[in-house]
Amino acid sequence: MSDATMDASLNGPEPTQLKTADGLPLKAALAKSQLRAKRRAFLLVAPLFLFVLITFVVPIGQMLLQSVYNDGFSKNAPALGQWFNEHPLGSPIDESAYTALASDLKQMKENRTQGEAGTRINYDVAGTRSLFTSTARKIERLEPPWKESILGVNEGWSDPNLWRAMRSASSPYTVDFYLAATDHTRDKDNNIVPVDPQRAIYGKLFIRTAILSLVITVLCMFLAFPIAHLLASLPLAKSNLLMIFVLLPFWTSLLVRTTSWMVLLQQQGVINDLLVWSGLIGNDNRLEMMYNQTGTIVAMTHILLPFMVLPLYSVMRTIPPSYVRAARSLGATSWTAFRRIYLPQTLPGIGAGALLVFILSVGYYITPALVGGADGQLISNMIAFHMQKSLNWSLAAALASMLLGGVIILYWLYDRLVGIDNMKLG
């Protein structure tokens, strides 16, 4: 085949249109033969590709979708959906609207979906879930005129804000969960307004999460650098032994490490006991090092330290000691040699470690939950709350997507500033 191709290309009448012996253009023949190889190669990576798709792309895609898609109300209230389509915002809520409401409530009662629909509206207007469940329970005994009889069951139905919420929920696609995730809501005329400052929480938590993660990253950097340097400069036998001390906590359960810190740091804990015993502080003013931000920072720094030590160590191992020696012999002070020669070479390790630690701490959840107390809570604790307790998965997805977006922006910034090729993960 390849000989024939050669012949054709050498002896062909038109050098511009190369053809194989069986008359196919060379390009097509090449593509055809390569296609098989490509297909084979694809089949080889297909399992991996499928794995990534199923375990990574699909769940994240679903989460992103969930943050803008919630059909809890729209699929259960077709009549109201139609009414909202026919009557623009600002139309009076008249008998026809209540007729649609009654027909939907009857349907919900039959399918037992009033809870689902009510929950969706309750995300927007607090206290309305029970309107749906209680009215649906009685709807079969009600009679027209619907407006009068439904308002007779519960006055709450006349709230214009409720009707605005139902209108916006009658389309399954919405950005309202992102509004909620940024401490905003809509008023009864559909304008975006900030929520009551007493309820504004997510912005504050995002900022706190970023600041705490930054503090933890910097602390890890300062603690890990000398450790990694020591490990890298010792002979292998000794450094391997010391490495155990880094890895042993790394292999220990997260919960065990967190609770050991609680034993150490709490007010009746080991450190406070030692301080009181040595007379440094009185028994009455024991230090508060747990159940606040200090506790969160200490425990998380310890837990995340190996993620900084390991990349740093693997980079430092590859730096020949002769460079620093050469700088010293050329007259550099030890500080200059460190600053100009050694430090720049460790940058890939620092970058990788910092990125790892920062991204991990942004999403940390169990440690702040256990040792964070009141002011050591992070945004992930709110995501967990909405996943497990309030079951508002759309809001949880919106918060998580914003967190994911933030991390991606960070990664992009890192790539622009340091260059992702310079990263060395170990």
Added chain:
Amino acid sequence: MKKAMILSTALVGLVAGAAQAEEVTVLSWGGAYEKSQVEAYNKPFAEATGIDVNMEAADNPATPIKAQVEANNVSVDVADVEKSDAIRLCDEGLLEPIDPDTDLAASPDGTPASEDFIDGSFTDCGVANIVWSTVMSYNSDKVDGEPTSIADFFDTAKYPGKRGLRKSAKGTLEFALMGAGVPAADVYKELGTPEGVDKAFAELDKIKGDVVWWDAGAQPPQLLADGEVVMSTAYNGRIFNAEVAEGQPFKIVWDGQLMDFDFFVIPKGAPHMEAAKKYLKFATETQQLANQAKWISYGPARKSSAPMVGMYQDGKTEMGPHMPTAENNMQNALVNDSEFWADHDTELSERFNAWLAG
């Protein structure tokens, strides 16, 4: 040869399956609580009816039910879930309806089931089996004097020391209002108004600097034992266990206790519907509910069971006074209002978390 073997194995399996058709799968919470159910419900049930009971455990039995019913692949016949989940799953149409008068047994003296259970024991598709409670408790070694009311919890001048509270709006706000002097009966009415919510937060403000917040039920006994707090809210079963089984100097103040129910429910499409209904009827009979209290200090949801509650498994501790449902403990008791929290959880949690962070 191989094929024959597979075939015969399959046949044996089939025959075995047919022979064991009478069985029922119960999903519960594991641990000491599951043990109490095995001893009090499952063993006598198997004896009385010949139906085998498979006990399974989940972190929260409500979670698999939703998934199973929606996938049309239900393996659970009866599940033990929290009341709020029983209501939610029922609203979403995932459960079999249960009618107290036809599906449950009357009490020994003939009182129909619908009148023999504590208020709030029924939803359209579930029935309560036990009552558990969140209570105020203290370490008597670390507190001078004897706190007697929930108001003492919020009085750090009278009883100095740190307090433990659950890090959630649910529960904490009720205690705050009762601490501020609102009687249990009016708590949810007040909490439904903006003024009531402000009042609750004002009460919490009084002790904000002295609170250690807990998340898991195992934490409060630990915090009390370590002396990290001198008083804490806690689940009554945990304090009972620390007090009786471990000999800790803990005391419970029943004033202002916050009661909640666990419910038996039957998922839609349960594979052994008949057996499930039999089990539900049997397990919620007066005697069986009284028996389970022998193994754990959660109270029977049936009024007629209360006088029949006997000794703890150690044979010397009278269980009656340790029950949330004991008459003396019910003087100022609040029943958790799941409907209220279904409506207001998001709103109040956001405010609570903002208050915490502020």
